[in-house]
Amino acid sequence: MSDINQMPREEGIDHSLSLMREGYMYILNRRHSFNSGIFETRLLGKKAICIGGNGAAEVFYDTEKFKRKNAAPNRAAQTLFGKKGVQALDGQNHKHRKEMFMSIMSPDKLKKLTDITKKQWELAVDKWEQMDKVILYEEAQEIMCRIACQWAGVPVQENEVKRLTKDLGAMFESVAKVGPNHWLGRNARNHVEKWVGEIIDKVRDGKVNPPENSALHRFVWHRDLEGNLLDTETAAVEVINILRPIVAIAIFINFTALALHHFSEERKKLESHDEKYAQMFVQEVRRFYPFFPFVVALVKKDFTWNGYKFEEGTLTLLDLYGTNHDPEIWENPDLFSPDRFAKWKGSPFGFIPQGGGDYFMGHRCAGEWVTIEVMKVSLDYLANQMEYEVPNQDLSYSLVSMPSIPHSKVVLKNVKRKL
Numbered sequence: 001m002s003d004i005n006q007m008p009r010e011e012g013i014d015h016s017l018s019l020m021r022e023g024y025m026y027i028l029n030r031r032h033s034f035n036s037g038i039f040e041t042r043l044l045g046k047k048a049i050c051i052g053g054n055g056a057a058e059v060f061y062d063t064e065k066f067k068r069k070n071a072a073p074n075r076a077a078q079t080l081f082g083k084k085g086v087q088a089l090d091g092q093n094h095k096h097r098k099e100m101f102m103s104i105m106s107p108d109k110l111k112k113l114t115d116i117t118k119k120q121w122e123l124a125v126d127k128w129e130q131m132d133k134v135i136l137y138e139e140a141q142e143i144m145c146r147i148a149c150q151w152a153g154v155p156v157q158e159n160e161v162k163r164l165t166k167d168l169g170a171m172f173e174s175v176a177k178v179g180p181n182h183w184l185g186r187n188a189r190n191h192v193e194k195w196v197g198e199i200i201d202k203v204r205d206g207k208v209n210p211p212e213n214s215a216l217h218r219f220v221w222h223r224d225l226e227g228n229l230l231d232t233e234t235a236a237v238e239v240i241n242i243l244r245p246i247v248a249i250a251i252f253i254n255f256t257a258l259a260l261h262h263f264s265e266e267r268k269k270l271e272s273h274d275e276k277y278a279q280m281f282v283q284e285v286r287r288f289y290p291f292f293p294f295v296v297a298l299v300k301k302d303f304t305w306n307g308y309k310f311e312e313g314t315l316t317l318l319d320l321y322g323t324n325h326d327p328e329i330w331e332n333p334d335l336f337s338p339d340r341f342a343k344w345k346g347s348p349f350g351f352i353p354q355g356g357g358d359y360f361m362g363h364r365c366a367g368e369w370v371t372i373e374v375m376k377v378s379l380d381y382l383a384n385q386m387e388y389e390v391p392n393q394d395l396s397y398s399l400v401s402m403p404s405i406p407h408s409k410v411v412l413k414n415v416k417r418k419l
C-alpha cells in the first residue's frame, strides 16, 4: 500500500485570474473548501502547491527543501525586488549577503533609527498643524522616505524627496497591478536604480562620504565570497532593499491609525505609555491587517511532507495572511486583540507577516525589527502626542487589491499637538 496521499487539487487550466480576483483570500478560501492545509493548483500556466499554517511555514523555510532562484515572477523582480538582490539568492551566497543586511540591524543602529523617526514625526506634526487636511498615507510615506535616506546614509536633496517617495511607493504598489499602473512601478525602479547607482559610483570615487556603518557605506564596500565588490547595479538594488520597505511601513502606519479609530478603547491602554502594550498593539496590527499575501519558492529536490509529494521545481506558495489568521494558531483570529500577545511565547512559523524562520539562515525579512521600532514611535505620536479628527470618509480596505490600503488613505483634520 502506498503511503503517499493524494493532494487536493483545484481542477482547471489556470487559476492566476482567481488569484488576482480573490487576493489575500485565494489560498485561505481553498484551504477552507478542501478542508486541508495544502492543495495543488495551476498558476501562470504551471503546477503550483499552496500551503499554510505552522507546520507548512516550518517546511517552507527548510533551505534543504526549497530554493528562491527563479521562483518570483518577473513582474515582482521588475518592480518590487530588482535583479540579483538577496531575495533570489540561495545557500552560502544568500547567507553571506544576508549577513550584510543583518550587520546594520544592531541595537545601537536601531536606537539611531528611533531617534531619527522621532525627529521626523516632530517636524511632521508642526507641518500638519498648519494644514487643512492630512492624507496620512501620503504624508507617512514622505516621513518614511526621509527617515530611510537619513538612516541609510543616502544623500537626498530637498527637491528630490517627493519624487523619490513616489517612486519608492510605486515599486511596492505596482506589483499586482496591470497596465499603466504596473509600468509606473517598472519606470520607478529604473529611475531609482540609476539615481542610487550614481551615488554609489560617487562614494567609490571618494566624492560622497556616507557615515561609516550606514547601509550605504556597508553595501558599497561589501565584498562577496570571491572578495569582489558588488557591481553598481546589485549594490543599488540592495540599497533600495532598505529604502523601499521603510517607505512601505506607511501602510502599517495607516492601519495603526485605522485600528486606533475603530478600536477606540485601545487608546486608553496606550495612554499609560506602557512600552509592553505598545509592542503588543504593533504586533497585532502586523498580524491582523493584510500586507504581503504569500511568499514563493521552488522545490529544491523531491521530498515527501505529511504524506504529500513535492516534486523538484514545483512552485510553492506559503500563505502569510492565512497563517496569521489560522484558527489553529490564533484564538478568534478575526478579532483585533493586542492582549493575545501578552502571553505569546514567540514562534518563528505561526506569526509570519514578514516571513518566518531564521533571519540569518533563511529569507525572513531583514527589516522586521526596523518595522516594529518605527511603528512603535509612530503609534506613540498617533495615540499620545497629537489630537486630530477623522472626518467621514471611506475607511474600508480590500482583501483583494494587493497591497491593501484603506480606500481614503486615512484623512485627518485639525491636527494639534497634545499639550
Ligand code: HEM
Pocket: 086, 087, 088, 098, 101, 241, 242, 243, 245, 246, 248, 249, 250, 252, 291, 292, 295, 296, 353, 354, 355, 356, 362, 363, 364, 365, 366, 367, 368, 370, 371
Ligand atoms: C513594511 C513592512 C514590511 C513587510 C510587510 C515586509 C515583509 C517581508 C516579507 C514577506 C519578506 C519575504 C520573506 C520571505 O521571502 O520568506 C521580506 C523580505 C525582506 N525584507 Fe521585509 N518587510 C517589511 C519591511 C522591511 C524593512 C523596513 C526592511 C529593511 C529596512 C526590509 C528588508 C527586507 C529584505 C532585505 C528582505 C529579503 C530577505 C531575504 O531574502 O533574505 N523589509 N520582507
